[in-house]
Amino acid sequence: MNNEIILLDHGAGGKMSHELTQKILLPVFNSPELADLDDGAVFAAEAKKMAFSTDTYTVDPIFFPGGNIGDLAIHGTVNDVAMCGASPQYLSVGLMLEEGFPIADLKEIVQSMGRAAAAAQVSIVTGDTKVVPKGTLDKIFINTSGLGIVYAGQDVSCRNAVPGDVIILSGSMADHGVTILAKREGLKFDVSVQSDSAPLNHLTRQMFATGGTIHVLRDPTRGGVATALNEIAGKSNVGIKILEENLPVKSEVAGMCELLGLDPLYLANEGKMLAFVAPQDADRVLTAMQADPVAREACVIGEVIDENPGRVVMQTRIGGQRIVDMLSGEQLPRIC
Amino acid sequence: MTIKHIEEYRDAGIAQGLAKKIQTISQRKIRLMEVCGTHTVSIFRSGIRSLLPDTISLLSGPGCPVCVTDQREIDAFIALARLEDVILATFGDLMRVPGTLSSLQKEKAEGCDVRVVYSTMDAVELAQKNPQKQVIFLGVGFETTAPTIAAAIQTAKKMGLDNFSVFSAHKIVPPALNALMSMDNVRVDGFILPGHVSVIIGKNAYQPFFDQFNIPCTITGFEPADILQAIHHLVSQIETESPRLANDYGRAVTDQGNVTAQKLLADTFSIQDVPWRGIGIIPMSGLKIKAGLAAYDAEQKFEFHVPPSEDPKGCACGDILTGTKMPFECPLYKTRCTPMSPVGPCMVSTEGTCAAYYKYHE
Numbered sequence: 054m055n056n057e058i059i060l061l062d063h064g065a066g067g068k069m070s071h072e073l074t075q076k077i078l079l080p081v082f083n084s085p086e087l088a089d090l091d092d093g094a095v096f097a098a099e100a101k102k103m104a105f106s107t108d109t110y111t112v113d114p115i116f117f118p119g120g121n122i123g124d125l126a127i128h129g130t131v132n133d134v135a136m137c138g139a140s141p142q143y144l145s146v147g148l149m150l151e152e153g154f155p156i157a158d159l160k161e162i163v164q165s166m167g168r169a170a171a172a173a174q175v176s177i178v179t180g181d182t183k184v185v186p187k188g189t190l191d192k193i194f195i196n197t198s199g200l201g202i203v204y205a206g207q208d209v210s211c212r213n214a215v216p217g218d219v220i221i222l223s224g225s226m227a228d229h230g231v232t233i234l235a236k237r238e239g240l241k242f243d244v245s246v247q248s249d250s251a252p253l254n255h256l257t258r259q260m261f262a263t264g265g266t267i268h269v270l271r272d273p274t275r276g277g278v279a280t281a282l283n284e285i286a287g288k289s290n291v292g293i294k295i296l297e298e299n300l301p302v303k304s305e306v307a308g309m310c311e312l313l314g315l316d317p318l319y320l321a322n323e324g325k326m327l328a329f330v331a332p333q334d335a336d337r338v339l340t341a342m343q344a345d346p347v348a349r350e351a352c353v354i355g356e357v358i359d360e361n362p363g364r365v366v367m368q369t370r371i372g373g374q375r376i377v378d379m380l381s382g383e384q385l386p387r388i389c
Numbered sequence: 390m391t392i393k394h395i396e397e398y399r400d401a402g403i404a405q406g407l408a409k410k411i412q413t414i415s416q417r418k419i420r421l422m423e424v425c426g427t428h429t430v431s432i433f434r435s436g437i438r439s440l441l442p443d444t445i446s447l448l449s450g451p452g453c454p455v456c457v458t459d460q461r462e463i464d465a466f467i468a469l470a471r472l473e474d475v476i477l478a479t480f481g482d483l484m485r486v487p488g489t490l491s492s493l494q495k496e497k498a499e500g501c502d503v504r505v506v507y508s509t510m511d512a513v514e515l516a517q518k519n520p521q522k523q524v525i526f527l528g529v530g531f532e533t534t535a536p537t538i539a540a541a542i543q544t545a546k547k548m549g550l551d552n553f554s555v556f557s558a559h560k561i562v563p564p565a566l567n568a569l570m571s572m573d574n575v576r577v578d579g580f581i582l583p584g585h586v587s588v589i590i591g592k593n594a595y596q597p598f599f600d601q602f603n604i605p606c607t608i609t610g611f612e613p614a615d616i617l618q619a620i621h622h623l624v625s626q627i628e629t630e631s632p633r634l635a636n637d638y639g640r641a642v643t644d645q646g647n648v649t650a651q652k653l654l655a656d657t658f659s660i661q662d663v664p665w666r667g668i669g670i671i672p673m674s675g676l677k678i679k680a681g682l683a684a685y686d687a688e689q690k691f692e693f694h695v696p697p698s699e700d701p702k703g704c705a706c707g708d709i710l711t712g713t714k715m716p717f718e719c720p721l722y723k724t725r726c727t728p729m730s731p732v733g734p735c736m737v738s739t740e741g742t743c744a745a746y747y748k749y750h751e
Binding site for chain 1: 395399400401404405408433434435436437438439440507613614617739747748749750
């Protein structure tokens with residue numbers, strides 16, 4: 054099937070759909086629950102609290118340095134479940150394909166999904182494939198949903214930040230956002246940076262294992278760190294103070310942002326996390342994070358304060374202060 | 390792509406030292422205008438206001454290219470987007486600017502072919518790749534961007550491209566300064582002159598303006614130390630009543646400017662009277678494509694109908710662009726006019742005064 058393309062028949066539920074599932078999907082997504090091809094997956098669960106999340110991936114370009122739409126779709130949902138203080142267990146995968154999509158590309162995407170799921174130690178237990186006429190969808194969209202078991206005794210939520218909490222960021226900002234921008238048509242920058250797309254559930258397990266009190270976990274994806282912090286400040290009704298000096302940005306990412314007039318605080322990350330930790334436990338949690346390769350450069354970027362509830366304030370490098378607001382609409386490159 | 394050199398201009402010690410100097414010498418209550426939108430954003434982003442004494446007010450001038458683009462021109466862009474077999478290429482800032490009835494973003498959603506490009510040469514390339522389509526580039530900006538558009542037109546001419554043209558709404562800065570100072574209600578005690586524009590036109594280009602109004606002026610760059618140094622020099626000139634036309638951006642700006650770029654501009658554009666939003670017609674302040682290059686001038690090349698334009702009601706853009714009102718003095722600010730649903734262009738561009746206040750101001 055390598056040189057072939059996706060036809061409407063691949064989504065019609067007949068022989069060709071069956072062949073696509075058997076030849077391309079099942080060999081990779083090889084969980085026992087999926088192999089039966091029942092209408093849904095049945096599994097035992099003894100957890101008291103569960104977390105459930107869904108997301109749809111439409112990234113353009115679908116292949117980019119550091120990953121593709123497939124592993125991104127696995128990491129994204131694994132991370133969303135992990136940010137609920139849960140250990141992700143089961144995923145569903147919905148593939149929406151444009152008629153004419155190369156099967157070789159589909160294979161590559163599916164294989165990276167398999168690898169990403171294996172690395173994150175989650176099972177793909179149910180799925181669906183649809184094919185739509187050419188021109189009604191851009192190449193491939195993927196929906197994934199994830200189910201996880203909340204770690205015993207943990208209550209992690211955007212509403213739980215309290216004054217005094219130390220805010221840790223797990224590594225450099227904007228790597229994914231800049232990589233995607235650089236690859237988009239019309240932007241001929243040769244940037245050595247790559248997407249940070251990665252699963253964060255092993256990292257959160259290590260963080261919970263420290264026994265430290267973690268109030269909030271958040272992966273700053275679309276809208277970046279600034280938007281995530283604003284959401285937390287709003288929902289917890291607390292002030293947030295961050296130090297510009299401490300914000301980690303790779304120099305090549307900073308350079309590209311300078312050129313295009315973009316602010317790394319607002320650009321997407323796909324393998325980074327914000328953690329709000331009780332002050333007495335911050336050192337322990339930070340050390341545990343830095344021991345994991347995905348968070349080796351984790352650092353403290355600020356703290357939760359009583360003043361300015363609902364707002365994020367930055368102490369600038371020159372010692373001034375300014376508000377960090379939410380992103381409104383997509384960042385557009387400026388004229389001059 | 391490492392920019393290490395910049396770090397020195399963001400050094401906390403240097404910045405705070407300059408802030409202290411300013412606090413020491415500042416006695417009079419003064420209003421300084423930064424003409425360039427990039428300065429406005431940089432001032433907010435680095436939190437410079439919080440380091441200045443109460444005596445100093447910083448005003449934002451007419452230096453955001455999108456903001457000074459006349460409503461009729463925005464409506465003309467939209468009319469061009471609706472033409473058959475046209476690809477409209479534009480820098481991103483213009484997409485959300487509301488015209489009288491629509492915006493380019495809405496037109497794109499309705500099916501018009503509007504593309505955001507990062508350089509004019511990308512638009513030339515679009516024309517090469519789509520010979521069956523007419524590619525129109527929307528030229529909006531000051532002396533900084535205009536030379537790149539001039540270069541694109543000259544390149545298209547050399548290549549014999551017959552499907553590339555430009556709608557030139559370019560403007561030049563010194564005549565706007567003159568117009569501003571000639572307005573009755575404008576009170577400015579000193580100007581922070583734009584850095585990028587000055588790289589092209591050179592310090593000497595401001596000499597006639599300075600000679601006429603004898604007001605403290607300094608050209609500066611965009612880093613915190615640049616801006617604080619410029620403010621320090623302006624305060625010092627004002628306090629000692631010794632106005633000068635100074636250049637605090639010597640690492641990039643010369644007296645003559647970039648002569649090659651100036652020649653390119655002169656070869657491609659003629660200087661004409663054009664309207665600025667909120668100010669009106671300013672004599673000899675716009676760059677229109679020369680008659681000899683009419684084939685590359687979208688305004689001459691295409692027949693298009695622009696419905697009667699109307700400035701948005703209640704919008705104080707004009708007063709804000711001239712520094713006579715602050716954004717929060719506009720009745721629409723943060724009520725009907727927000728970055729999500731902008732009424733005036735000052736709320737659209739990241740360099741727009743209202744957008745900057747909305748984003749950074751408490």
